[in-house]
Amino acid sequence: MTRSRFPASVYGTGTEPDPRFSLANERTFLAWNRTALALVAGGVALEALGLDLQPELRLAAxxxxxxxxxxxxxxxxxxxxxxxxxxxxxxxLPGSVTSIALAVTIVVVGALVLLGVILR
Structure with a gap:
């Protein structure tokens, strides 16, 4: 009996690749999740610490x-x-949409914090 793997849309495609590549892909996914946790923690810390920044810009960031x-x-x-x-x-291999989204986010947040410092 063959067990189906989740998600079938991924595992139903092609043939089994070298496990090292699949495991590297999984490690990348887990690294993105650690990055996401850091983003949430940074957002909470920025507001919770009440830094001396323009309040509206700090909240937006x-x-x-x-x-x-x-x-x-x-x-x-x-x-x-x-x-x-x-x-x-x-x-x-496809390009990384997540990298682009993260880069844009960092630029926008950095600009907001910079403005928050300048306008305080």
Whole structure:
């Protein structure tokens, strides 16, 4: 009897790749989840510590960090699936949407904090 693996949309594609590549893909997914946890913690800390920044900008930066912390695991899950399907189909690996989203988030939050410092 064959056990089905979750998600079938990933494991039903192609053939089993070298386990090292699948495990590396899984480690990347877990690293994105650690990053998400850090984003949430940073957003909570930014607001909870009540730093001497423009309050509205501090709140906006905190909300963006927390929202990004919620979005990154979802993006990472889809990215994991796309990468795993590419590995199983022996096709080129896809680019990282999660990296771009994180870079934009960091730039926006950094700009808000900088403005918060300047305008205090």
């Amino acid at each position: 905190s909300v963006i960090l927390i929202a990004a912390g919620l979005a990154v695991p979802v993006l990472a899950w889809f990215e994991w699936g796309r990468t795993e399907r590419a590995l199983r189909a022996a096709t080129p």
